[in-house]
Amino acid sequence: MSLFITSLNSGSNGNCYYISNSKEAVLVDVGISCREVEKRMARLNLSPQKVKAIFISHEHSDHIKGVQVLSKKYQIPVYITDATLNNSRLFLERALIHSFIKYYPISIGELIITAFPKLHDAADPYSFIVEGNGVKIGVFTDIGLVCNHVEENFRQCDAAFLEANYDELLLQNGHYPFHLKERIKSNKGHLSNSQALDLFINHKHESMSLVILSHLSKDNNCPMIVKDLFTIHAKETKVIVASRLQETSVFEINIQKKRD
Numbered sequence: 001m002s003l004f005i006t007s008l009n010s011g012s013n014g015n016c017y018y019i020s021n022s023k024e025a026v027l028v029d030v031g032i033s034c035r036e037v038e039k040r041m042a043r044l045n046l047s048p049q050k051v052k053a054i055f056i057s058h059e060h061s062d063h064i065k066g067v068q069v070l071s072k073k074y075q076i077p078v079y080i081t082d083a084t085l086n087n088s089r090l091f092l093e094r095a096l097i098h099s100f101i102k103y104y105p106i107s108i109g110e111l112i113i114t115a116f117p118k119l120h121d122a123a124d125p126y127s128f129i130v131e132g133n134g135v136k137i138g139v140f141t142d143i144g145l146v147c148n149h150v151e152e153n154f155r156q157c158d159a160a161f162l163e164a165n166y167d168e169l170l171l172q173n174g175h176y177p178f179h180l181k182e183r184i185k186s187n188k189g190h191l192s193n194s195q196a197l198d199l200f201i202n203h204k205h206e207s208m209s210l211v212i213l214s215h216l217s218k219d220n221n222c223p224m225i226v227k228d229l230f231t232i233h234a235k236e237t238k239v240i241v242a243s244r245l246q247e248t249s250v251f252e253i254n255i256q257k258k259r260d
Helices: 034-043 067-074 082-086 148-154 168-173 178-185 193-203 223-234
Strands: 002-009 016-020 025-028 051-055 106-108 111-117 126-132 135-140 159-163 210-214 238-241 251-254
Touching (some): 002 210
Parallel strands (some): 135 159, 210 238
Antiparallel strands (some): 106 111, 111 126
């Protein structure tokens, strides 16, 4: 019994994560255009008609850019909190708008999606666990600080999309203005490579077979640096770096070991 996952895009230019079983799929965020979603799914032999729900983490444009068109075209329900919707400037069909609350599981066919709060500079930000066939997939991006919610949910995952946004030295020596550097490093900004690695080393379950490093900064990180950093500590966990320019392969995630 498996789940299937891919990053359709990951970065400040757009984020979109796909998780499915054999019958239905959900997207977490749609920060690329509907056309790009369609093109990338087609290259992976995936169908938009299989997507039965979209879950929105927060209102920043790199997470919602394509939601409106994709939802309308395929009549896909959008799960979004009132605060996020009110700050998003999205115009969604009323019948397709659904709210959610923290730690209240939502069933989409045989998939179960649970939202949990996180720290980020948005109105009402959440991350998600998607569960099905005994497998749990986590989406951990746009996080300023690893709080108890993040730690506890990360421990449950068989695979995860994990933000590794910036390398501390590259950010420090880079061209960004001081105020932007401070925002990125703040408790409501993004996770650095070292913060993400600390979460990975200290809180990943032995069942975790895959980590997809996500939301890398174009200017303040390097895919080779962060992949090498994680691989040293990965043991049996496969390490993949998501691209800001194209989709990853589709990965099949099976139950590895029984959780405590």
